[in-house]
Amino acid sequence: MSLSRVENPCFLLFLLVFQAIFILILYQGGPSNVFRGFLESHQIQDxxxxxxxxxxLSFFTQAPNEEAMPYCSVQSPIFVGPLTVTxxxxxxxxxxxxxxxLVQSGGRYRPPHCLAHYKSAILVAYRNQEKYLRHLLYYLHPFLQRQQLSYSIYLIQQMGNGTFNRAKLLNVGVREALKDEDWDCLILHDVDLVPENDYNLYVCDEYYPKHMASAMDKFQYKIQLAGMxxxxxxxxxxRYRVMDYKKETEIQESWRRPASRHNTRKTWKDDGMNSLEFKLLSRRKHPLYTNITVDIGYVPPFS
Incomplete structure (x- = not known):
């Protein structure tokens, strides 16, 4: 390299900028995190x-040579942002x-044209909410495919007459899902929430739990979290749309606010992974999800 080139101010500026970008990539945990942060912070949504x-969605077709399949692009080529949800x-x-x-038995999917960067398991606690479930599956499957994820949807269904215990069911789902795959991310999903933007990436943060439903239409798209x-x-x-069938309001409230039905502060240890006790009644692969039916025992209502 000649002395005149090194002393060129433009070339020196280029070197400084390149080094700064390289350090940023290393500091943020890799290029995927950097690009993901760029998408989340700079994309204008209308x-x-x-x-x-x-x-x-038909843009994603089977690759002609699976052995030479490339990795998926960091940004999906079919992102559109805001989605119509009704x-x-x-x-x-x-x-x-x-x-x-392209969804396989058990609700499994992988991009047919590229190798996914992330593998995410979607865990849905469930009991007698068929209408909610069908709407969720209608939107969630294409939503996840748009993000070029390898994923599977698990439905953890509670049997018996005990109070609906969402926390315990999701813990069961974590244990059962990890039997199938070493997932990069486990998404705990409510059956009555539908995402409204395909830039809301269903991947986990490197270090902390990630709250995805930061805005819901039922609460005028404003949610505050304290102490976490x-x-x-x-x-x-x-942004998420909340399903709210008037005839099923009572059912919805009983599982979306479990603290009003049993004492969460007294039973949180029983909901943990270390003391998890349940009876696996069945495990069946449905065309759209893996159904895990369990008996978690009786949880008395809180009075």
Missing amino acids: YSKTHDVYTN FRVLPSERMIIQKNP KIVRTPSHLG
């Missing part, structure tokens, strides 16, 4: 213009299956 969640028409299971032909050190998806991306 919710007055929404798109169908199945838009351009619950006016209840989709049938047959329709959902037909619209998601977590990473929050920016509110302009973490």
Whole structure:
């Protein structure tokens, strides 16, 4: 390298900028985190213009040579941002299956054209909420495919007459899901929440728990969390629609607010992984999810 080139101010500036970017990438835990942060912080979202969640999904087709399959791009080529979400028409299971032909038995999916950077398991606590479930599956499968994730959806179903215990069911789901795969991320998902933006990435943070539903329409897209050190998806991306069937309000409230039914402070240790006790009744692969039916015992109502 000649002396005149080193002394060139433009070239020196280029070197400084390049070094700064390289240090930033290392500090943030790799290029994927840097690009993910860029997407989350700089993408302008216009919710007055929404798109169908199945838009351009056929862009992802089978690669001609699986042995030479490349890694998926950091940013999905079919991201559109705000999605159209409506619950006016209840989709049938047959329709959902037909619209998601690449989803395999048990609700498993991997991109057919590239190698996914992340493997995420979606855990849904469930009991007698068929309408919610169908709407969720209709939107969630294409939503996850748009992000080029390798994923599986697990439905953890509680049997018996005991109070619905969401925390314990999700702990069961964690244990059962890890039997199938060494997942990069475990997403604890409510059955009545549907994401409204495909830039809301279903991947975990490197160090802290991640709260994705940072804004819900039921609460005018404003949620405050106190006393927890977590990473929050920016509110302009973490928007969710809440299903609310008037005839099923009582069912919805009983599981979305378990503290009103049993004493969470007294039973939190029983909900933990170290003391987890349950009876696995069945484990069945459905075309759209893996159904795990359990008996977690009787939890008395809190009075």
